[in-house]
Amino acid sequence: MTAPPRAARTAVLAALAVLATGCAAQPGLRARADAAPPPCGAPVVIGHRGAPQNAPENTMASFDTALQQGADWLETDVQTTRDGVPVLMHDATVDRTTDGKGAIGDLTAAQVAALRVTVGPGPAEPVPTLDQLLKRLAGSNATLLMEIKWQRRPEDVTRIAKLAADSGAHVVLYSFSAEHLRLAHAAAPALPVVLIQGAALAENPGDLPLHGIALDATLASASRIAAERRAGREVYVWTLDDEESWQLMTARDADGLITDTPGRARRWLDANCPTGRTAGPRGH
Numbered sequence: 001m002t003a004p005p006r007a008a009r010t011a012v013l014a015a016l017a018v019l020a021t022g023c024a025a026q027p028g029l030r031a032r033a034d035a036a037p038p039p040c041g042a043p044v045v046i047g048h049r050g051a052p053q054n055a056p057e058n059t060m061a062s063f064d065t066a067l068q069q070g071a072d073w074l075e076t077d078v079q080t081t082r083d084g085v086p087v088l089m090h091d092a093t094v095d096r097t098t099d100g101k102g103a104i105g106d107l108t109a110a111q112v113a114a115l116r117v118t119v120g121p122g123p124a125e126p127v128p129t130l131d132q133l134l135k136r137l138a139g140s141n142a143t144l145l146m147e148i149k150w151q152r153r154p155e156d157v158t159r160i161a162k163l164a165a166d167s168g169a170h171v172v173l174y175s176f177s178a179e180h181l182r183l184a185h186a187a188a189p190a191l192p193v194v195l196i197q198g199a200a201l202a203e204n205p206g207d208l209p210l211h212g213i214a215l216d217a218t219l220a221s222a223s224r225i226a227a228e229r230r231a232g233r234e235v236y237v238w239t240l241d242d243e244e245s246w247q248l249m250t251a252r253d254a255d256g257l258i259t260d261t262p263g264r265a266r267r268w269l270d271a272n273c274p275t276g277r278t279a280g281p282r283g284h
Contacts, residue, residue, distance in 0.1 A: 042273035043254050046145055047071035047262035048239050049090065054263075056117040057097065058088045059125035063133060069263030070270075073143040073172075073256065078130055080156040085109035086130035086163065092149065098127065105152050130160065134167035143170040145214075145236070145258075147196070148180050161188040174214055178203045185209070194236065212255065214238060217245065222252045229253065243268055 050062025051069055063074050077090040094100045098115040116124035137144055151157050157180050164171040165188035173184045174194035181193045192211030199218050212234035220237045228235045236256035237249050246257055246268050259265045
């Protein structure tokens with residue numbers, strides 16, 4: 001790439017300086033629960049399944065801990081029981097995370113409610129329903145980044161999206177499935193939708209009106225993030241659990257850091273986030 005002429009570089013730097021001066025005064029749309037906004041231009045901290053290094057993943061204890069640690073957003077996974085109740089669990093089966101066995105789609109809501117999540121530190125916890133978490137967040141400043149996992153029935157996608165839209169909570173829908181996002185957007189057009197892409201799975205969104213994209217860290221190059229931002233999409237990167245990753249993705253101007261260690265990420269950002277970059281409001 002050819003460097004711009006000296007005069008052009010000077011003009012650009014002067015403009016950036018003016019914008020940076022005013023940036024700190026701009027009211028942001030994002031906010032973390034019960035805390036002051038982070039420095040201007042900083043990415044949001046997104047607690048991946050809550051704070052799974054401090055409490056069993058995807059439980060109310062994990063989500064509450066993430067908020068207490070200063071997470072701006074929470075991230076969770078939604079599966080559907082045999083009788084159509086959305087519950088919060090990453091895996092399609094309960095085998096890894098609970099004291100039970102079986103596919104969630106083959107179990108009733110009552111059967112899932114009787115289980116306890118045992119993976120992770122601390123006491124075993126109940127499996128929350130989506131409705132429980134949405135009621136917890138309704139009226140708060142926290143945003144929920146809610147992954148719609150692979151659903152057997154299209155009507156389950158629609159039900160999940162409508163439940164989120166009617167909850168009064170700040171919700172961003174995301175999924176690996178572009179078709180799931182199309183169904184969700186049709187059912188709840190006011191909710192932002194985000195496509196997840198990984199090294200092994202990256203569907204083409206086509207003309208789907210994406211609010212953003214969630215990238216595996218291996219895909220989140222500086223050029224890719226810049227291209228997504230030019231296209232008007234926010235970029236959230238997963239899963240980042242060390243200072244080197246936070247520094248790299250902050251320097252690349254990622255909008256969100258999805259992390260298993262939201263407390264550490266929050267402290268690092270508050271101490272190290274650059275304040276001179278210009279950035280518009282991020283988040284829902």
